[in-house]
Amino acid sequence: MSELLTGRRAAAxxxxxxxLALPFYADGFWLQSGLFAMAAVLGAIxxxxxxxxxxxxxxxxxxxxxxxxxxxVWFSGGASGNGPSRLTGLGLPPLLALVLAxxxxxxxxxxxxxxxxxxxxxxxxxxxxxxxxxxxxxxxxSRSVTGGFNGRPVEPMSLFGFSxxxxxxxxxxxxxxxxxxxxxLWYLGLALVAIGLFTARNxxxxxxxxxxxxxxxxxxxxxxxxxxxxRYRCAAFTVSCLYAGAGGALTALAFTRVVPxxxxxxxxxxxxxxxxxxxxxxxxxxxxxxxxxxxxxxVLTVYAERLPLIAxxxxxxxxxxxxEAARCLYGAAVVLxxxxxxxxxxxxxxxxxxxxxxxxxxTAPAPVPVSRTATxxxxxxxxxx
Amino acid sequence: xxAPTAARLEVRGxxxxxAGLTALDDVSFTVEPGTVHALIGxxxxxxxxxxxxxxxxxxxxxxxxxxxGRELTGMAPHAVAGLGIARTFQNxxxxxxxxxDNLMLxxxxxTRAGFAAxxxxxxxxxxxxxxxxxxxxxxxxxxxxESHFDQPVGALPYGVRKRVELARALCAEPxxxxxxxPVAGMNPAERLDMADTVAAIRAALGISIxxxxxxxxxxxxxxxxxxxxxxxxxxxxxxxxxxxxxPAVLHAYLGQQEAA
Numbered sequence: 001m002s003e004l005l006t007g008r009r010a011a012a013x014x015x016x017x018x019x020l021a022l023p024f025y026a027d028g029f030w031l032q033s034g035l036f037a038m039a040a041v042l043g044a045i046x047x048x049x050x051x052x053x054x055x056x057x058x059x060x061x062x063x064x065x066x067x068x069x070x071x072x073v074w075f076s077g078g079a080s081g082n083g084p085s086r087l088t089g090l091g092l093p094p095l096l097a098l099v100l101a102x103x104x105x106x107x108x109x110x111x112x113x114x115x116x117x118x119x120x121x122x123x124x125x126x127x128x129x130x131x132x133x134x135x136x137x138x139x140x141x142s143r144s145v146t147g148g149f150n151g152r153p154v155e156p157m158s159l160f161g162f163s164x165x166x167x168x169x170x171x172x173x174x175x176x177x178x179x180x181x182x183x184x185l186w187y188l189g190l191a192l193v194a195i196g197l198f199t200a201r202n203x204x205x206x207x208x209x210x211x212x213x214x215x216x217x218x219x220x221x222x223x224x225x226x227x228x229x230x231r232y233r234c235a236a237f238t239v240s241c242l243y244a245g246a247g248g249a250l251t252a253l254a255f256t257r258v259v260p261x262x263x264x265x266x267x268x269x270x271x272x273x274x275x276x277x278x279x280x281x282x283x284x285x286x287x288x289x290x291x292x293x294x295x296x297x298x299v300l301t302v303y304a305e306r307l308p309l310i311a312x313x314x315x316x317x318x319x320x321x322x323x324e325a326a327r328c329l330y331g332a333a334v335v336l337x338x339x340x341x342x343x344x345x346x347x348x349x350x351x352x353x354x355x356x357x358x359x360x361x362x363t364a365p366a367p368v369p370v371s372r373t374a375t376x377x378x379x380x381x382x383x384x385x
Numbered sequence: 386x387x388a389p390t391a392a393r394l395e396v397r398g399x400x401x402x403x404a405g406l407t408a409l410d411d412v413s414f415t416v417e418p419g420t421v422h423a424l425i426g427x428x429x430x431x432x433x434x435x436x437x438x439x440x441x442x443x444x445x446x447x448x449x450x451x452x453x454g455r456e457l458t459g460m461a462p463h464a465v466a467g468l469g470i471a472r473t474f475q476n477x478x479x480x481x482x483x484x485x486d487n488l489m490l491x492x493x494x495x496t497r498a499g500f501a502a503x504x505x506x507x508x509x510x511x512x513x514x515x516x517x518x519x520x521x522x523x524x525x526x527x528x529x530x531e532s533h534f535d536q537p538v539g540a541l542p543y544g545v546r547k548r549v550e551l552a553r554a555l556c557a558e559p560x561x562x563x564x565x566x567p568v569a570g571m572n573p574a575e576r577l578d579m580a581d582t583v584a585a586i587r588a589a590l591g592i593s594i595x596x597x598x599x600x601x602x603x604x605x606x607x608x609x610x611x612x613x614x615x616x617x618x619x620x621x622x623x624x625x626x627x628x629x630x631x632p633a634v635l636h637a638y639l640g641q642q643e644a645a
Contacts, residue, residue, distance in 0.1 A: 198506075199504035199505065200504075202503055202504050202505070202506050203500065203503055203504045206498060206503035206504075206510065206514060207489070207493065207496050207498045207499075207503055207510075207513075207514070208498075208499065208500050208503050209503075210480070210482070210486055210489055210490045210493070211490065211493055213480050213481065213482060213486075214480045214490050216480075217478070217479075217480045217481060218478045218480075220442055220462070220478070221474065221478040221479075221480070222490075223441070223442070223461070223462035223463050223466070224440045224441070224442065224462045224463075224465070224466055224471070224472055225463075225466060225471075225490050225491060225493050225494070225553070225557065226463045226466035226467055226493045226494030226557065227463055227490075227493055228461070228463045229463070235500055239500060281481075
């Protein structure tokens with residue numbers, strides 16, 4: 001048992017080292033994709049707690065991400081422009097703005113939570129749907145706060161004079177690798193994800209998580225065990241919005257510009273796909289699936305020319321855009337997961353977890369070396385010139 | 386971790402109606418502190434309805450339920466649980482997770498750790514969890530569940546899951562324990578085991594137990610007092626011996642035949 005535990009610790013440690021080392025090797029495109037994935041992980045953790053642990057459906061998750069994103073932009077951004085393009089903002093220190101943005105998303109959730117406390121599962125899902133449309137309306141029309149359709153630039157994060165952008169200190173290099181905004185943000189994102197995973201796991205394994213799981217499985221049983229059902233449903237909703245707020249703020253930082261289009265119903269559906277693929281009720285599974293689902297369109301974009309039926313972005317070639325193709329693929333993944341492995345990635349990991357075998361020798365296959373330059377040609381079609 | 390001592394439960398004139406059907410009609414009985422009180426009657430007599438009123442799940446249309454001087458009717462279920470009333474369900478209702486998780490849910494009302502303290506692993510929350518887990522393990526051992534403590538409940542056989550439910554109720558350190566058919570669906574050996582367990586709980590903890598049960602052998606052996614319901618009305622109340630010879634009870638159970 002202890003051997004197994006040290007094995008898993010070693011694997012986790014190796015994973016952390018790889019994540020820490022990535023900015024030294026990956027280019028800007030992948031770093032930005034990675035940051036989107038981290039934002040998705042934070043959002044998925046929140047929705048996982050609400051839907052997977054507490055059994056409450058929310059289709060309004062993208063709204064609370066938007067609150068976090070625009071909250072950060074408004075708290076940190078200064079007033080500028082005049083006339084119809086005038087922007088307002090508080091111009092607060094970015095760290096304070098980040099904390100306030102997360103709190104604002106939580107507060108928005110708390111305002112909605114009396115509804116969340118009274119509606120169960122599916123019904124709550126329909127009620128939260130309204131939030132997405134409300135959010136779109138506000139984002140498009142409240143121009144002085146959101147910048148309207150074209151969005152608004154994002155004030156970079158900075159900590160005690162150290163900016164998470166290409167400026168201040170300009171031309172920073174670590175071990176000969178230039179450290180611009182994305183490289184610096186990478187570590188901020190990792191820190192947020194680490195905090196998110198740590199707190200969510202603690203919640204799930206502690207008293208609140210047990211109460212939420214109980215009211216998911218039977219509201220009556222939870223109540224007669226002393227769990228105030230409505231209050232816990234409210235709390236679960238609020239907590240999930242806090243994570244959404246953090247994810248939204250990180251999205252804003254990674255994008256450097258927030259636009260209303262990003263926070264539509266499709267984003268909410270993406271989050272549902274993530275937690276289903278990850279396995280309902282599993283924090284780690286939701287995080288892993290969030291990475292898969294948010295990186296898939298990026299991967300398809302890069303390899304669009306080599307893949308059949310996928311048209312490179314901006315071309316007139318026959319085929320689906322990478323974004324559409326990604327949605328089809330993980331839509332299929334959701335169907336496969338629901339029919340073949342209802343416990344998702346987390347369930348598959350449990351099923352194939354190495355057991356403490358008498359022979360210490362690992363039977364795991366050696367990792368396949370992946371070259372960064374040469375990609376294997378896809379079977380079938382040759383890339384068209 | 387103060388275990389409440391058993392208090393008197395007084396049910397007076399409780400009536401419950403479901404859209405024209407009177408499930409309970411002016412039912413009264415008293416559970417004396419530290420006794421085993423059985424609630425029996427044919428199917429549909431209103432026993433489970435009565436349990437749901439006592440635990441706050443159903444509202445009574447009339448009547449009152451007083452436990453230790455507090456009026457229960459109108460209280461939310463979690464508030465009733467807070468007074469030290471715990472119950473089991475006729476059909477097992479456990480949460481997905483390990484036996485330990487379920488027993489720790491039983492300790493919900495005795496613990497305080499909130500969302501923030503738990504999320505941040507504050508020392509108080511960690512200490513509380515450790516202390517209560519130790520007590521839950523003790524209770525699991527008392528019910529012979531120690532070897533299952535860290536196993537997922539979904540994989541356990543029926544009889545064991547039934548005991549897990551009982552253990553979860555005991556984890557709330559109740560003064561009054563409501564057992565809804567604790568031996569339903571069990572084989573004879575498991576039944577004997579459960580009867581011994583209920584007797585042991587009463588002897589060791591001195592709490593009151595209100596028992597709904599169809600197994601007459603178990604009722605006669607364990608109960609100090611028996612209340613008999615039929616079609617929502619109380620038809621008899623007394624010691625097992627007097628109830629057993631009551632013509633109304635024999636009529637309710639055996640139909641038109643006269644008492645032998």
